[in-house]
Amino acid sequence: MPFRAHLKVRFGDIDHAGIVYYPRFLHYFHVALEEFFSEVVGIEYHTVINEQRFGLPSVHLEIDFRRPLRFGDRIDVELRGLELGNTSVTWRYVVWKQDGSLAAEATIVTVGMDMDSYAKRELPPWLREKLAAYGASVAAPAAAPAS
Amino acid sequence: MPFRAHLKVRFGDIDHAGIVYYPRFLHYFHVALEEFFSEVVGIEYHTVINEQRFGLPSVHLEIDFRRPLRFGDRIDVELRGLELGNTSVTWRYVVWKQDGSLAAEATIVTVGMDMDSYAKRELPPWLREKLAAYGASVAAPAAAPAS
């Protein structure tokens, strides 16, 4: 079963058009990621950043907004279809409304970063293992140059 | 010359990793859109929504994050490469740092919406004209079915 974070749309998430302000979706995704680390990876994301000095900033994202969300909506943010590179993790988020309809789908590519040097860093083995156990696929490595 | 909104990265835009929290980029794009209506379209976006009862919610977006932004950075958000459909406007945003380097690039597809019924609505002619005058290209209509 893919992991789902259960969230509520809050009073302050709404914009002048009466629906969820679109940047809030990205906040929901990040909250879901934090819960995913806590419940699936088994380590708090703040511990990863603060103690392991490892972070996962976004380098690319795509979102399809299917249905607007309103104040009081209860949503599930599902994480699935993860893909692992040497330094990257690609996450797929699906936002479900309480009636089972789809509110949004997103793909977010994050890259491992050293929190001290801000340089790119390979995924630590413990994270790679946990994500593989969750069903993440491994991106094919670039072909080695023919010799 | 494409329109550029001049913004500053604020103290509260920063996240636990010490860089701009990625949803804030979407907020910057919306602020740039509001300024674009004010300065290029010649009508305030709140007037469009409140009096013309017309809005432009996002249905799809893609962002490439090129360089992180930090507190105190001055940025230019450029709008260019607009594309018009019957009911849609596609916007391209480029975020420039003060040193001329690229911080982010985004494509956001918005769809005309009636603010009372929340139904899809064709772009009003005055908006179509203004965006065409700004250089927006017109998307080829879908081929009519052969009779």
Add this chain to the structure above:
Amino acid sequence: MPFRAHLKVRFGDIDHAGIVYYPRFLHYFHVALEEFFSEVVGIEYHTVINEQRFGLPSVHLEIDFRRPLRFGDRIDVELRGLELGNTSVTWRYVVWKQDGSLAAEATIVTVGMDMDSYAKRELPPWLREKLAAYGASVAAPAAAPAS
């Protein structure tokens, strides 16, 4: 037992100083208020606003910040010491950290508002009853002018 909403400090709540950005405390209070309506008053706050056309905007607030909050902190936001006027509710919020220390204390005065006319409106009897049952005290009415 006073009601407590259980919240987590999120990655995006942090500011450039590495602690929770102070406006987020007000957001936490509002989220706690929404939970209080749901669990104690027995009606969702969005239903109160949307169907009963009744809202409770803030007219005055005071906050003492006792200890900074950091990413990953789990907090309890307690509501107690409520006071009822004819049109007003005064709420007291206490923010507790997981170690039992105090992060913040606040008093927020809200006033009943008609959501259509934006005019001041008396507290509905059902709300007055629920808040009294929760232990809210009734503010002494202003003395009638001597005749």
Add this chain to the structure above:
Amino acid sequence: MPFRAHLKVRFGDIDHAGIVYYPRFLHYFHVALEEFFSEVVGIEYHTVINEQRFGLPSVHLEIDFRRPLRFGDRIDVELRGLELGNTSVTWRYVVWKQDGSLAAEATIVTVGMDMDSYAKRELPPWLREKLAAYGASVAAPAAAPAS
């Protein structure tokens, strides 16, 4: 003439009640503070934090909300009535609407903090001088104990 920061109420500042979400006022105050450092103190606030390792977190605040703000409102945030202690600065913010009416008034007490140790720190002389030149009054020191 007291300093005024000129701001606009943005689409995303609005909440489900159709007016500015009350935590945004605190964000407006912080933005005004950043502009005040830039224009009056003559040093960017991010430089103060990053290079001088000095910050001014809030320890107490009071706000009176006089009139709601709506999307499209242009506001002036005025800073006046500053008061200096040994380690504290008290700021008074007044939010004016374009029609000259008052939207909000606030008093915020901030305390000098060392950004490395998070310990309390005296106001640096250059800041004390600049704020005094702006008209800040000096709080009477606590009486020395009689010997």
